[in-house]
Every structure is written in structure tokens, then in C-alpha cells.
Amino acid sequence: MTETAQTPNPITTIEQAGAQAGGTVTIRGWLYNMRESGKLLFPIFRDGTGTMQGVVSLKEQPEVFAALKGLPQESSVVVTGSVRTEPRAPGGFELGVTGLEIIQRVPDSAPYPIQLKEHGVDFLLDRRHLWIRTPRQAAILRIRAEAQRAARNYMDAQGYTQTDAPIFTPAACEGTTTLFEVNYIDDQKAYLTQSGQLYVEALAAALGKVYTFGPTFRAEKSKTRRHLTEFWMLEPEAAYAHLEDMIQLAEGLVSSVVQSVAKNRTRELALIERDVKALEKIVPPFPRITYDDAIKVLQKAGHPAKWGDDLGGDEETIISKEFDRPVVIHRYPTAMKAFYMATDPARPELSLSFDMIAPEGYGEIIGGGERLADYDTLVERLRAHNLPEESFQWYLDLRRFGSVPHSGFGLGLERTVAWICGTEHIREVIPFPRMLYRVYP
RNA sequence: UCCCCGGUAGCUCAAUGGUGGAGCAUUCGGCUGUUAACCGAAGGGUUGCUAGUUCGAAUCUAGCCCGGGGAGCCA
Structure with a gap:
């Protein structure tokens, strides 16, 4: 993985991101889940300190939209975006994504096994x-x-x-x-x-x-x-x-x-x-x-x-x-x-x-x-x-x-x-x- | 070691002894505010294994394997 410190935006954690509402930050983590709604994507990122919803619109960020669309769960990503207060987002804040670097793309042929739903104990303990x-x-x-x-x-x-x-x-x-x-x-x-x-x-x-x-x-x-x-x-x-x-x-x-x-x-x-x-x-x-x-x-x-x-x-x-x-x-x-x-x-x-x-x-x-x-x-x-x-x-x-x-x-x-x-x-x-x-x- | 419960699609689960299904996941299509999003379509199976009963077994019987909960013992 290449060092991303040369980015002009401060690298922060999701835990700290709320304190920087109004600013632009970079978060290094993973794609936890993603919902789609037409020409809007709602990726949820996690970085170990928490999860945060992002938003990408096809109209405003066509390149980011194309890169993110279809990205499998748990792919590792470095994302940059503006932090803003958003009552509709879980946690109260969301990230208007303006930049996306995919560190590793999870292959479509072998998707991440753990879903956002209930699993059996045996299945989870094996993983x-x-x-x-x-x-x-x-x-x-x-x-x-x-x-x-x-x-x-x-x-x-x-x-x-x-x-x-x-x-x-x-x-x-x-x-x-x-x-x-x-x-x-x-x-x-x-x-x-x-x-x-x-x-x-x-x-x-x-x-x-x-x-x-x-x-x-x-x-x-x-x-x-x-x-x-x-x-x-x-x-x-x-x-x-x-x-x-x-x-x-x-x-x-x-x-x-x-x-x-x-x-x-x-x-x-x-x-x-x-x-x-x-x-x-x-x-x-x-x-x-x-x-x-x-x-x-x-x-x-x-x-x-x-x-x-x-x-x-x-x-x-x-x-x-x-x-x-x-x-x-x-x-x-x-x-x-x-x-x-x-x-x-x-x-x-x-x-x-x-x-x-x-x-x-x-x-x-x-x-x-x-x-x-x-x-x-x-x-x-x-x-x-x-x-x-x-x-x-x-x-x-x-x-x-x-x-x-x-x-x-x-x-x-x-x-x-x-x-x-x-x-x-x-x-x-x-x-x-x-x-x-x-x-x- | 003993007792009880379970094993069906990748996952979670349905299926009176009579053609094995659904939701999610995956792939494709649609949707400008989603909250495990939603809508449409497709692919996906040696029903844990072995033997038996039966015209016919996911279903009944026996044995075995694997898992869960509990007893004993302990933090």
C-alpha cells in the first residue's frame, strides 16, 4: 500500500470525523456495506473506530460513482470527502465523497462471506x-x-x-x-x-x-x-x-x-x-x-x-x-x-x-x-x-x-x-x- | 463421560411418506435520500454419511460423523 500522507486533507478516524464537520477529511478503512438508489450511492465505511455513511451522486461525482458502483463489501479503500451534519445518516454525520482510492478490491468470484444479517454460531466461529x-x-x-x-x-x-x-x-x-x-x-x-x-x-x-x-x-x-x-x-x-x-x-x-x-x-x-x-x-x-x-x-x-x-x-x-x-x-x-x-x-x-x-x-x-x-x-x-x-x-x-x-x-x-x-x-x-x-x- | 436438540442452495430457514421452496447473498436490469433500502429477472442442490423399511424417503428406523445447549467440574 502506498503512503497516502501526501494528500492535502487531514487523515482522520471515523470516531473523530464528527468534530470536523464542515471540513474535508481522508479516512482509511473498508467498505462495510453499500445501498444504491438510482443515481445515488450510499456506501458505509468502517475504519475500526466506527462506521460512517457516505454519499456519492452520479451527477456531481461521475468518476467516484463509477469506481464505487459494484465495489464488493469489505474492499479496502481510502476515501476523501466533506464531513457534514446529516440527520438522515446513521450517527448524525455523513461523508460527501469526492475522492476514492481502492487499495484492494474483493473479487466478485469470492464475495465476503459475512452478511449484515443473522448467522449461525458455527458459521461465525469458523470465520x-x-x-x-x-x-x-x-x-x-x-x-x-x-x-x-x-x-x-x-x-x-x-x-x-x-x-x-x-x-x-x-x-x-x-x-x-x-x-x-x-x-x-x-x-x-x-x-x-x-x-x-x-x-x-x-x-x-x-x-x-x-x-x-x-x-x-x-x-x-x-x-x-x-x-x-x-x-x-x-x-x-x-x-x-x-x-x-x-x-x-x-x-x-x-x-x-x-x-x-x-x-x-x-x-x-x-x-x-x-x-x-x-x-x-x-x-x-x-x-x-x-x-x-x-x-x-x-x-x-x-x-x-x-x-x-x-x-x-x-x-x-x-x-x-x-x-x-x-x-x-x-x-x-x-x-x-x-x-x-x-x-x-x-x-x-x-x-x-x-x-x-x-x-x-x-x-x-x-x-x-x-x-x-x-x-x-x-x-x-x-x-x-x-x-x-x-x-x-x-x-x-x-x-x-x-x-x-x-x-x-x-x-x-x-x-x-x-x-x-x-x-x-x-x-x-x-x-x-x-x-x-x-x-x- | 452422560442427557437433550439440530444438520436441506454461499447464509437464515420452510417443505402431510408422493415433481425440494422462500428471503438474503451473487450476476444482470430499474430507481436522486437510502437506513440489514426497494422493484424485476437469472444462475445456484449427492437434503451430513452409510445401511435399512417402502412402489416411492429431506421426512420413518439403526449406526456413524459434525455442531449446539446442559450436567459434572470450574473463572
Whole structure:
């Protein structure tokens, strides 16, 4: 592509174009769609920042008209024209096109596959690399970026240092879920991390308050709208922190992320038709109930739950529907939580754990709690969970050398963003979703 | 791994066991304010695969393949 900077008109983005009404600008992008009406063409351009309608009249711009007429969807173009206020145009502005440079013309023999109409999920996921060009998908990805930025800002402001846990790990962090095994160098086996949890504990003992924010992998055969095999998790961990500290941090983090998106991505939220009012209500403190009370709520709702049962998706939905904000459920039975979870000294059958359940049935977005600090108890738990002790020697070192109370949690980015966006499925909120039976494109 | 639903034109979907259709997309024609524009015409099919029942199967049966949703498990 040739450099077009020699054009006398300023190159601008569609997002910025409205501010230059009355002026002439150049936009570099793609032809999103085109409507024709006799001797008038209404091309709609997109450039990644938005879409803008153009107008070309045969009478006034015969050369541009001829070049544009019949140009297939998604052909790349550099267009020049005058920006003007136009109530009839979507967005309120339109571009009176006076110049057109076609960078690449999509061949007529193989037209762009994605139309401006509904498609099936399978079709779209097979063409995810093109699907992300549609305004809705682009808006969701911008909201994701805002959520990530806001999350980092909040953690940094709370005095947490961002660190990074390894992707290759020698063994499971938690014995329960399935791991992706990879061939490491010279016949060694390694696994893709399912959580940075253990490593972030070591980093907390080194740096005090830390968090990681990166991809994690779970080879679970889960086929639901809430699951991905590769997803991003933000995992804070703080030395000398207790359960209550983490619940408050989680409330602050989630509300800060939601408020930032509501404030800074209003255009995108409007485009995907998400009710901002529901988001503005997300301010701390969030409702909290104990696991004990959660069981009672379920029983009152006519659900045959009994103490000791795990809370599945249906149960979470029943509880979350009682509130219009995320709800914190804390102190689950020790038996149903990971081996490293600390127990409640007042009631040893309970763990100092908590989950945060998003409203509207989006499920668990946070899981965490206080960690076991005692060496002997931790060794007992490793054995009880049938975990290979030799792989955890470095982790046990954290209890040998200056063990302290410490706590943390994991926040699932995609579930959080899916809830904020109100998307049907979690796969829409990550650029290239990795799911059961789907690793293409 | 288990349970439920689906697979028909490029896409979204119709079609009582009796000649496989529509809208959109594509190509051609028309239209000076369109809003997934509209109007007219044309091309486009091994009905997921295999076997079976039947005079006759997109339709009924069995097996397999692929996809979706859910359970379990989890963020």
C-alpha cells in the first residue's frame, strides 16, 4: 500500500470525523456495506473506530460513482470527502465523497462471506477472523480492553505489583481439573497452567501485594456458554491479608471495572444495546451470604439442597436472582474446596473461602480465600488429595521459611466481560475463543 | 463421560411418506435520500454419511460423523 500522507486533507478516524464537520477529511478503512438508489450511492465505511455513511451522486461525482458502483463489501479503500451534519445518516454525520482510492478490491468470484444479517454460531466461529470486523464484535473487544485497563489501574492504585506466573508448569495447581499436557525438552512432560495461584503465593511472600493477569488453560470437557479452555484470569495475592480483606478487594475491583466501562465505553454499550443503568448500580458493598445461608435460601425457594452439596450453575442462578448486584458467598465446606484453602478456626468444617456470583445468571466470576499457612496441615492435605508431594516441595518451602497468613482470588476476565456486555455466550468476549472441539481459526 | 436438540442452495430457514421452496447473498436490469433500502429477472442442490423399511424417503428406523445447549467440574 502506498503512503497516502501526501494528500492535502487531514487523515482522520471515523470516531473523530464528527468534530470536523464542515471540513474535508481522508479516512482509511473498508467498505462495510453499500445501498444504491438510482443515481445515488450510499456506501458505509468502517475504519475500526466506527462506521460512517457516505454519499456519492452520479451527477456531481461521475468518476467516484463509477469506481464505487459494484465495489464488493469489505474492499479496502481510502476515501476523501466533506464531513457534514446529516440527520438522515446513521450517527448524525455523513461523508460527501469526492475522492476514492481502492487499495484492494474483493473479487466478485469470492464475495465476503459475512452478511449484515443473522448467522449461525458455527458459521461465525469458523470465520472468527472476519467476524471481529462487525461493529458489535469490535465494540465488545473494546469493552474487554477497557475492563483490562481498569482492572490493572485499580490493582496498581491499591499498591499491588503486577507480576507474571509461568505458563508451563511441572504439575497441577489443583488436582481436580484436567490439564493440557505438552512435550517439554528432552522427553520431559510439562503442563499448561490452570492457575497462577501457587506461584503468586511465592511472589506475595517476595513482594507483599501482587497480582498476575494472564491466560490459563483447562482441559475440561465443558460445553456451556460459560466455559472456555483458554481464558484470562486476574489473580491478586497479598501477604498478611485475610478473607475479609480479599472480599473487600474483590468488591472494589469489580465495581471499579464496571464503572469504568459504564463511563468510558458508553458508545460501545449503546451499540450492543446494554442497559447502562443496570451497570451503574454495581457499587460496593455487595450482598454477602454464608454458604449455610445459601443452602437455606435454596431450600426456601423449594430447591432440594442440603448442607454439603456443591452449588452448581442452577443454584448460583437462583441465589443471584435475589440481588441486582454480584453476591458474595463465603465459608464453603472445606471438603469441596482446593487443598490450599484455610479453615475457619471457629468452625473447622468450613473454609475461609468465597465466590462472587455475577447477576443475571452469568455465574461465578471470582473464587478465592485465605490460604493454609501451616506446614503440617498442608502436607496432610496434599496427601489427602493424592497430589505428588515431590512436585510441591518449592511450594512447601513457602511454609518452611517465614510462613504468614495470606489470601487471594482469581477473577475470570471473560465471564466478567460477558456479564458487563450481556452477551449470550462467553466466546464473544475473547478475540479467538478456544473451546471444546474448537481451536480454529 | 452422560442427557437433550439440530444438520436441506454461499447464509437464515420452510417443505402431510408422493415433481425440494422462500428471503438474503451473487450476476444482470430499474430507481436522486437510502437506513440489514426497494422493484424485476437469472444462475445456484449427492437434503451430513452409510445401511435399512417402502412402489416411492429431506421426512420413518439403526449406526456413524459434525455442531449446539446442559450436567459434572470450574473463572
